[in-house]
Amino acid sequence: MKTTTISALFTGLLAWGTLLTVTSLGQNTTDPAIPVGTLSAYPTIVQTGTHPTLSWSINHPATVTEVVTITPPGTIIPKRTLTMQVRVIGASVKRVWLDSRGRVVDWEWVPTEALISNNNSSYSRIWYNTQDKVTPNQIVYSRTVYANQPVRFGGRYLNSNNSWSSMFTSTTNNYNVVALKHGDTPPTTTPLYQQPTLESFLRPYLDDNGNIKIGPMDVIYLMELTHTDRNNDGFDLQDLVILVTFQS
Numbered sequence: 001m002k003t004t005t006i007s008a009l010f011t012g013l014l015a016w017g018t019l020l021t022v023t024s025l026g027q028n029t030t031d032p033a034i035p036v037g038t039l040s041a042y043p044t045i046v047q048t049g050t051h052p053t054l055s056w057s058i059n060h061p062a063t064v065t066e067v068v069t070i071t072p073p074g075t076i077i078p079k080r081t082l083t084m085q086v087r088v089i090g091a092s093v094k095r096v097w098l099d100s101r102g103r104v105v106d107w108e109w110v111p112t113e114a115l116i117s118n119n120n121s122s123y124s125r126i127w128y129n130t131q132d133k134v135t136p137n138q139i140v141y142s143r144t145v146y147a148n149q150p151v152r153f154g155g156r157y158l159n160s161n162n163s164w165s166s167m168f169t170s171t172t173n174n175y176n177v178v179a180l181k182h183g184d185t186p187p188t189t190t191p192l193y194q195q196p197t198l199e200s201f202l203r204p205y206l207d208d209n210g211n212i213k214i215g216p217m218d219v220i221y222l223m224e225l226t227h228t229d230r231n232n233d234g235f236d237l238q239d240l241v242i243l244v245t246f247q248s
Contacts, residue, residue, distance in 0.1 A: 063216045064181050067246055074170025074179035074221060076151040082246045084151065086141040088114060089241040090201035091131045093157045093225060111158040112225070112240055115167070116141065119149035123169065127242075136201065136243075145246075153177065155223045155240040168225060176224045178237065179244075180212045186222055186237055188230070199238050219244045 041052040064070075069077045091112040099105050109130035115123040126141040145151055154169035154177060168176035175187055186192050191210040192202065205220060207213045214220050221244065222237035229235060 062248070064219055064246060067217070067248065068219070070179050070181065070219065072178070073172065073175045074153065074177050076179060076219060076244070078145045078147050078149065078151070078246075080147050080248075082145050082248060084143055084145045085139045085245045085247070086114075086116070086126060087136060087138060087243045087245075088127050088129075088134055088140055089136050089205070089220075089243050090199055090238065091129065091134055091240050092199050092201075093131075093239045095160060113156050113158075113164075114140075114240060114242055115154040115156075115169075117150075117152040117154070117169070118143070118145065119151075123152075123154050123167070134201070153179075153221050153223075153242060153244075155225055157225055157239070165225060168223060170221070174228055175230065176228065178222050179219050180222065181219055182212055182214050182216060184212045185210060186212065188235065188237060190233070192236065192238075197236060197238075202238055202241060205241075205243075214243065215245065217246050219246075 038057050040055050043052060067079055067082055069079065071077065091109075091114075093110040093112050094107050095110050096104050096107040109132055111128060111130055113125055114127040116126050117123045152170045154167055156165045156167040159165055170177045170179060178187060180186065192198055192206060194210070205213055212220055221240075221242045223240040223242075224235050224237045225239035227235040
């Protein structure tokens with residue numbers, strides 16, 4: 001009588017399923033970024049010509065719109081209590097010096113500030129620095145957010161005379177600050193991925209068609225802090241970029 005031991009096979013499959021429970025963009029989250037599951041068989045040792053009974057379950061990843069409402073251009077309203085983590089991806093405001101012929105002879109990164117408003121509070125700082133000090137994987141702000149309490153973000157930069165520029169927030173109707181989820185298209189007149197000025201820090205967050213490519217529980221904020229005319233070539237929504245991740 002020939003028997004087959006299948007426990008090792010299913011142990012391997014279960015281990016493979018465990019490996020699939022990865023994090024999106026290197027972030028820690030309790031929600032799977034891709035479908036994961038379990039698979040078991042009974043009995044684990046079967047006679048030739050017989051078949052075990054298989055049992056399995058699949059845990060599909062939650063999507064961010066299941067846990068928050070995104071009200072354009074960029075207000076987030078949680079549907080339940082969540083943990084929110086914020087990372088700064090880029091802060092590319094530059095100050096340039098031109099010669100008499102309009103050619104750039106020198107430039108420097110400009111200090112930029114990211115701000116947040118929780119539950120209609122006044123805006124407060126969560127990050128302040130220059131592009132060369134950005135650490136994309138670093139969590140700069142984390143807190144618990146609650147159902148029906150809106151979360152908004154904003155940004156501004158420091159002028160050469162140490163005064164602040166105009167502050168743009170996610171309630172500004174000219175779309176200087178926009179919140180986007182996976183698969184969304186940035187609202188620029190010229191697609192970001194076609195622009196020669198596309199910053200390298202933003203490329204990993206765009207697919208080949210110029211759509212947003214982030215995790216299922218992420219929201220990315222793109223901010224334009226130096227222009228207000230959406231038809232201007234400089235309106236590219238890259239002056240400040242932050243990534244917001246939600247966890248149940």
